[in-house]
Amino acid sequence: MSDGAALAGPDGALRCPWALSTEDYVSYHDEEWGRPVHGDDALFERISLEAFQSGLSWITILRRRPGFRTAFAEFRIEKVAAFTDEDRDRLLADPGIIRNRAKIDATLANARVLADWAEGELDEFIWSHAPDPAARPAPKTLADVPAVTPESTALSKALKKRGLRFVGPTTAYALMQACGLVNDHLESCVSRTGPAAR
DSSP, X not given: OOOSSOEEOTTSOEEOGGGGSSHHHHHXXXXXXXXXXXXXXXXXXXXXXXXXXXXXXXXXXXXXXXXXHHHTGGGOHHHHHTOOHHXXXXXXXXXXXXXXXXXXXXXXXXXXXXXXXXXXXXXXXXXXTOOOGGGSOXXXXXXXXXXXXXXXXXXXXXXXXXXXXXXXXXXXXHHHHXXXXXXXXXXXXXXXXXXXXX
């Protein structure tokens, strides 16, 4: 039974324990999670998928990510902002995604809001809420990893003030973790300490 400390994977390297709960997580953990994400469309995708994840396991979203990308025009903000009522009906009937009416409506509404932002504005806005890495000691176990922080609460409030939906403080922190605004790989995790680590 893990105490939340890093665990050895099949290759013997230590990883965050959640990464070993299913094979699909290993590559996501090693190659994506916690690495910096930039670009308005890329960040819109992460905001959207984190919103769909709310109340569900991330693995549920990860396994459907190709379906989400197809359904939402690769999360290109301008294209999603132009979706019609027919597109909404199509999404509500699409078995390749999570057919949650409120989350679909929020994704379309968020795209319409973001379509009015200047190019690069979402990237700059999100990253302006990244905390000082020097002020954050590396977590030793999962118990040291928060679900919400003052920065994620501030980011959530700022996004909501600009008109975005489904961006609560917990969702905002998951976004910060996934997009590399914070590095919550455990202290002894290979993705923090190995040659590919940042």
